[in-house]
Amino acid sequence: MAGVPANKDLEYDPVLKTRVGAGEKNPVKMTVLYDNYVFAEGTKAEWGFSCLIEGTGKTILFDTGGESEVLMHNIDQLNVNLEKVEQIVISHNHWDHTGGLFSVLEKNHNAPVFLPYSFPYEFVRKVENALAEVVPVNEPVEICKNVFLTGELKGPVNEQSVIVNTSKGLVVVTGCSHPGIVNIVKRAKEVMGREIYLVFGGFHLMRHSDDEVKDIISRFRELGVKKCGATHCTGDKQIELFKKAYGKDYVEMGTGRVLEF
Ligand SMILES: [Zn+2]
Ligand SMILES: [Zn+2]
Numbered sequence: 001m002a003g004v005p006a007n008k009d010l011e012y013d014p015v016l017k018t019r020v021g022a023g024e025k026n027p028v029k030m031t032v033l034y035d036n037y038v039f040a041e042g043t044k045a046e047w048g049f050s051c052l053i054e055g056t057g058k059t060i061l062f063d064t065g066g067e068s069e070v071l072m073h074n075i076d077q078l079n080v081n082l083e084k085v086e087q088i089v090i091s092h093n094h095w096d097h098t099g100g101l102f103s104v105l106e107k108n109h110n111a112p113v114f115l116p117y118s119f120p121y122e123f124v125r126k127v128e129n130a131l132a133e134v135v136p137v138n139e140p141v142e143i144c145k146n147v148f149l150t151g152e153l154k155g156p157v158n159e160q161s162v163i164v165n166t167s168k169g170l171v172v173v174t175g176c177s178h179p180g181i182v183n184i185v186k187r188a189k190e191v192m193g194r195e196i197y198l199v200f201g202g203f204h205l206m207r208h209s210d211d212e213v214k215d216i217i218s219r220f221r222e223l224g225v226k227k228c229g230a231t232h233c234t235g236d237k238q239i240e241l242f243k244k245a246y247g248k249d250y251v252e253m254g255t256g257r258v259l260e261f
Contacts (some may be wrong), residue, residue, distance in 0.1 A: 028055040028146070028166045030173070032257040033074050034065030034100070036232050040256020042077045046070045048096035049202055049232040051173055053164060055260075057145025058086035061111070062162050063175050064100035071100035074255050082107045087143055088132075089114045091175025092159035093123065096233075105130040114143060116152040116160045140191040150187045155179030161201070163188045166261035169197030169226065176202045176233050182219045189223060196225045197261070200251060202232030203242075213238045217245045229253045 032039065034050035048066035053059070061082075065071040075082060082104060088111045091097050101113070109131040115124065117138040124134050137160055140151040146165040152158050155178040164171040172188045174181065181203045189196060199220070205213055220228065230242040231253035243250045251259065 027260045028053070028164055028171070030054075030164075030171070030259045030261075031078060031080065032231075032253060032255055033061075033078065033080065034063070034071050035253060035255045035257075037254040038256070039252065039254025040078070043074045043255035044070050045255055047233075048099060049091075049175055050097075050100065051201070052080055052085075053147065053162070053173070056147045056164060058143075058147070059084050060087045060089060060144070060147060060162070061085045061104065062089045062173055063091050063097040064088075064104055066096040066099040068100045068103035072103060078256055085111045087111050087114065087147075089143070089149065089160070089162055090116070090119075091161060092116060092157050092178060093119055094157065094176060097175050098123075102126070102130055105132050114149060114160075116158050118152060118158045140187070148191060150184060150191060153179035153183060153187060155183075159184075161188065163192055164261075165192065165194070166197065168261050169195045171197055171259075171261060172199045172201075174199065174201030174203065177204045181205075182216055182223070185220065185223050185225060196223065198227040198229065198251060198259075199225055200229030200231065200253060200259075203230045203234040203238070205230075205238040206233065206235035208235070208238060210237075210241060213241045214245070217242065227251050 031052045034048050038045045050063045050065040112133040112135050114135045117136045127134050142148050148163040150161045157178040159178050161184050162173045227249040229251035230239045
């Protein structure tokens, strides 16, 4: 029979709540492993951030939260196999992003650890003593197919963010955004020369006034940021402002949140 072929080769995807075509069976998948807020039942929230990135050239662990026990609890709950992690990226030298690193390296030291260039020597030594390779990052760099780092951005604390090239556009994942979330977004756009689909992670705006946050939101609009998910250290009141401004384009965050692109 002529006409539209039946969707027999489409699989129901419980996360996207839609059918995924045969050619899109391996989308980029991101799972929030550690956050200040709970999204999925059974996971625990604590101050910190961590996110797993799959479906790119390599499986990447971005940041490791604050408390090892909480990270490991969520990893168990979410059926994550740490042995599959092939690269680890640490955004910046704060305990709520580095806290779980050494427990992760006990289970898997084969993944090189990408650290901002200015990390203290003692930290580098500690990673090397855990038998993992350290890769210092200064300039923007491609670390595997479809994953780039912004390079170290200067701020009250120097920091790097991850940029993932997806079929929908760029997805930028931030740790605390100490160099400023707008600077990070600008850098990501410069590095990649592509539109930004989604920015999520900690935006660090707790001490910013409503007007200052609204100004940042309008900068996001100017930069063409289509969707956003503000979490971790953004601040409760500030998160509400992003939610209100972005409406249906606001992406709910929290531990156990799975996003696919
Ligand atoms: Zn943080
Ligand atoms: Zn921080």
